[in-house]
Amino acid sequence: MVDEDTTAFNRIIEAFSLPKKSEEEKKLRDIAIQEATKNATLVPLKVMETAYPGFEMISEWLVRGIRIL
16 A cells, blocks of 8 residues: 555656646646545545454454453
């Protein structure tokens, strides 16, 4: 997932590097920035979705651990 995050970030940088001299270039650049930014949010979402089940397990371990004490 680290590589996916790096790739997504690089796409944002590339989008910001697009030319913006004409109105058409500005529009295309804005669209590219929006799409790249939207795509970049999907990587942390994937991390959260992957990690969430672990939090439920940790919570259960905490409850059991407190009972033992």
